[in-house]
Amino acid sequence: MGADVRATGSQLNLDEVLHRCRRGDELAWESLVRNYQSRVYGLAYHYVANSEDARDLAQDIFVKVYKNLRKCPNADSFLPWLFRITRNASIDHLRRKRVRPPASQVAEMDMNSLVDHSCDPEEHWLKEVRRGLFRKALQMLTLLNREIIILKEIQGLTLEEMAGILDVPIGTLKSRSHRARLELAEKVLALSQGQGGTNS
């Protein structure tokens, strides 16, 4: 897991960027925000399932990251640390709202905000419909299974990194991982059949 690979679009070494940010370099900080904003926003969105809430939450998360930059040990552990902050802030947000957003609210997302480089509009539309279905199915899972899918399958974290974020033993995560994927596939299948068609 190289820090440079994850910092999409950046040729700078993440350690150097973090060092400059700690010294108060605004340009480095802007670069860091630009490189990680889509992942933080995407992760927050998968938790709160509301684009406006996720945007406000992502901004608060970056302010929190800025204030606690000294606590981040090095570049290799930056992304798990960032995801831990995002996850905790999202869980706090959900607790404050005291309700899990119902699956029906998932469809209100702004489709244009998705990062996609597809050129074919029809293919793009079909892909977005399908992703909407996946998100809806994701909201129907239990919290732990949902977090396993979000962190492992979507964000690509390792089991060790997930264990640090979720505070769950690796063995439990390993055994629950397949079950969570299967449960998600079953939900997707049920939703697809409920919409009058199977996987297109």
Added chain:
Amino acid sequence: MKQAMGCSDLVERLELVLGKQLPDSELVALKAHVEGCERCRQLLEVCRGEQVLEHTDGLVGGVLARTSGSACSRVHSMLCDYVDQMLQGDDAALVQGHLNYCSGCAQLASVLEELVVALPQMASLDPGPFFTGSVVAATRSTQPPDKWALLLSYLSQVFQRPRFSLEAAYVGALLIFLVFGGVPVKSVGGVASATLAGFQLNLSELVQDTPAVLSNSWADFYNSCESRVERKMQATQVALGSAFESLQGSAEQLRDMSDEHLLKPTAALIQDVTEKYEEYSRSFSSAEASEDHPVETAE
């Protein structure tokens, strides 16, 4: 003479036919029948495995239900590994064989394969063109806190915890008990207990010396206070004496002044008035007496 064979004859001799144990004479007669009978020819092909009958799903399901049970749950437990191509050869072939006939598991496998591709693409979402600017603006006024600020923040968090007062009270009570309770910590051993024992020893010496020190201090304090009070009283007496003398002098002056200017003139005036009154009385008495006895006076 060659004997003609029928459908029932084939069924009766089917085991011998498949085992190639039928006599040649009967075999020739059976072949002649099979060539003309479509049903018997199909039966032979099915028994030899040369033809697979269609619509046997219900048959397999029925057999599994009466024997080992459905294989779908077993396939589900292996499906993620199958999609990830992590299964070994035999297991992969068995799962593939099941998927060829089980439409439910095949659909599930298809969705899992789709998710493997689609989920990583959902990691990033664009928060909009103004997001970076708003974050930078929100953090512009906030400088990263230094170590002392972080330490103060941590301490304030610790002190604001609801249980902190209880923990502090517990630790304080424990320290008081250890220090003043006379617990024999020397027997326990260890650096901490040795330190505590030394502290207790010093404390006991301090407690023994404290009364004498306090007594001496108190005596010094009392003496100094007494002398200071005595000096104050003497000074006050002197001041009061001079003030009394001054007041006495003033009173004498006032008395002299009143004698001189008020009492003496008044007494002289009173004496003068008294004399005049007596003189007038005498003259009035003599005049009245001369008017009452003129003859006697003349005689």
